[in-house]
Amino acid sequence: MIRYGILSTASIVDRFVAGIRESGDGYVQAIASRSLEKAKIAAERLNIDNYYGSYDELFEDDNIDVIYIPTVNGLHYRDCRKALLHHKHVVMEKPFVLHSLEAIELFELAKKQNCFLMEAQKCVFLPTTKKVKELINNNIIGKVKYIEYKAGFPGRFDYDHWMYDLTLGGGALYGSSTYTIESLQYLFDQPDLDIDGTCIKCPTKADEICNFQLKVNHEILVSATIAMNVELKNEAVFYGELGYIVVPYFWKSKGLELHIHGQETQYFDYPYQSEFVYEIKHIHDCLNKGLIESPVMNKEKTIQACQLVEKLYQKWQ
Amino acid sequence: MIRYGILSTASIVDRFVAGIRESGDGYVQAIASRSLEKAKIAAERLNIDNYYGSYDELFEDDNIDVIYIPTVNGLHYRDCRKALLHHKHVVMEKPFVLHSLEAIELFELAKKQNCFLMEAQKCVFLPTTKKVKELINNNIIGKVKYIEYKAGFPGRFDYDHWMYDLTLGGGALYGSSTYTIESLQYLFDQPDLDIDGTCIKCPTKADEICNFQLKVNHEILVSATIAMNVELKNEAVFYGELGYIVVPYFWKSKGLELHIHGQETQYFDYPYQSEFVYEIKHIHDCLNKGLIESPVMNKEKTIQACQLVEKLYQKWQ
Structure with a gap:
């Protein structure tokens, strides 16, 4: 079983958790929110045993293999970096990060930490x-x-x-x-x-x-x-x-x-x-093979996507 | 009756001629082609009495009030200018001309010649x-x-x-x-x-x-x-x-x-x-009121359209 920690109680979480369970070999170990109350409510609704009132507790939970990050887009870089520094594998919602240099840095860090890192691109x-x-x-x-x-x-x-x-x-x-x-x-x-x-x-x-x-x-x-x-x-x-x-x-x-x-x-x-089930099965395939990068949703694609989006925002300033 | 001279035997001509006739108060006086043979064939097909083997003969026909110009886009400027210099009203197919300065010049010439000039924008x-x-x-x-x-x-x-x-x-x-x-x-x-x-x-x-x-x-x-x-x-x-x-x-x-x-x-x-009948009825309204510019499809719109298209082509070079 691949054990997930869910970072935040964003609205997308319910469907991702359903996907983990539908995959057959994923387990939702814990969910964290900045509010203990919100974490508890989500954990009860989603039938998750453990919940935390801070992200740090999730990062520090030794029973978690993968952190799923669906936080506010502008916080992705911060949250992903911290998860990798705690030696967690990371699956992070699109858009990966707001600036392409951050994406390059995170993939370098993932390699250094020997952690799997993939943008959650279900499509x-x-x-x-x-x-x-x-x-x-x-x-x-x-x-x-x-x-x-x-x-x-x-x-x-x-x-x-x-x-x-x-x-x-x-x-x-x-x-x-x-x-x-x-x-x-x-x-x-x-x-x-x-x-x-x-x-x-x-x-x-x-x-x-x-x-x-x-x-x-x-x-x-x-x-x-x-x-x-x-x-x-x-x-x-x-x-x-x-x-x-x-x-x-x-x-x-x-x-x-x-x-x-x-x-x-x-x-x-x-x-x-x-x-989400197809994406999650792919993540499990990668992890079971010991990969730290998806051969499908690889870092080149994520970095290029960041660069293209960044280019347009620069034009629109 | 408003009498039209049709400049060229372009494929659009048949529908424009049908529109003139459907309008009830338009008459097709003559059609011209660079080839007498082509002009004759078109005149017979469209039941037009007069045909010419050169554009100049059309410009010089005193029984024509309006010249309809549906020639190759890149020749619009040349053909329109000549028609105006012959004191003909002009209705010219879109796109009016390839460069906005040509459009400005043609509307100035039309004013000087006291001739009606409109881009044929049926839409x-x-x-x-x-x-x-x-x-x-x-x-x-x-x-x-x-x-x-x-x-x-x-x-x-x-x-x-x-x-x-x-x-x-x-x-x-x-x-x-x-x-x-x-x-x-x-x-x-x-x-x-x-x-x-x-x-x-x-x-x-x-x-x-x-x-x-x-x-x-x-x-x-x-x-x-x-x-x-x-x-x-x-x-x-x-x-x-x-x-x-x-x-x-x-x-x-x-x-x-x-x-x-x-x-x-x-x-x-x-x-x-x-x-084409709605556009043609509008042209007749304008001419019957002695206008030299359409209040609907006016020179500002045509010049702006030329400028916008020109801007894109410059970008695409």
Whole structure:
């Protein structure tokens, strides 16, 4: 059994814990919050035996193999560094860190500490994403020319929520762009990626809607829109010369539609309980093999994603 | 009757001639081609009495009030200038000219010659476009936050066609971006528009697929994709806080879908014979009032559109 410590009671934790349990060989050892009361409530709700009122206690728990970090984006660097210094393996939610130099530093530290470190990018481990890769590689939709990603999450938070505070890693681009970037990295085997983009900022100076473009290997155009202020159709569409693939809710997709021009639409369904289970099984594979880096969601991909996002934010200043 | 001279036998001519006739008060006086044989064939097909084997003869025909210019984009400036110097009113296809200084010069010349000059932007005169404006102004979809335009015309031409020659005004952006830009100008009453964008070039150096973004009055984000290399869903979608509007084939639309969150979709249909008829009726209104500039598709809009497109091409060099 691989024993997890969960750092914080963020809303994503419930689904990640469900994924650990669905994996069959993961065990949730403890959960920590800065508030003992909140840790206790979460532990009871999630049926976790141990809970701590400080992150340090979690880092120091010798019965934990892996720390899962889903804290506020802007605190990832701090929390990951501390976990690694305590010789814990780390799985950290996207976006990994806000600055690419921090990412490089953390992977160097992980190597030094002989600890596993991976960005929690569930999207690339989904059966749907694998199926898209297979369809593209087998030329089923012909040469891919254009890809569109769209996601809208309106009205979820107020402007005083950290998701609207850029210094804490808020904003639409930090929020969701890595689903797009890292899917592309996976689908096209670490391609050359150029980025550009435009955003509209809200009064807190965070981007509340953005559209960014990526060129994949100088030959495929990608346009991605992420909105915190309006509902969009949540999907990815891959346009090839022979047809197109639609992936509803591409970051937690349960299936896809294959449209070949002149043919009937085909549907492929991939049901799951927790969308995290595929990623978690991969983590366990890596740990069981003694790896300190995922061969799939590797440091090159995470660092490149950080660099691309950083480049856009610099342009938007 | 307003008497038209048609400059060239471009493929668009048949639909424009149909629009003149559908208008009820327009008459096609003559058609000209650089080849007498081609002019004759077109005149017979379109039932036009007079045809010329040179453009000069058309310019010199005293029985013509308006010259319609649908020549190769890169020749617009030359042809328009000559028509104006011959004291003809001019309606010229989009994109108006390749460089904004040429547009400024032509509008100055038209004023000096006391001739009507308008960019042929059928999109803004369509009943569907008017309906979108009405729905937005009446706040039916709430505050608009995001607009998406998509158009794909694959496999229409070979790389040796002028549509792939940038010096002649080829490329995806020159081809179709003004539908988007000038619709926005109309819908939001000559708004402030920022542009940025990315393209993928084909071997001829023309952009065969591009994605550009506009910020409307610093508060609405627009993403537009135009592809000459792949089939896309051809539509415009206006996303507001309460719902969204879908306009299939927005540049020649026959209706729209209104989606209000939580309500049944409403459909509005606006059938026509030629999509040019609304634009042509507007031209006749202007001419009957003795105007030399359209109050709708005015010189400010055309010059701004030229400037925005020019800015992107400069970036793409």
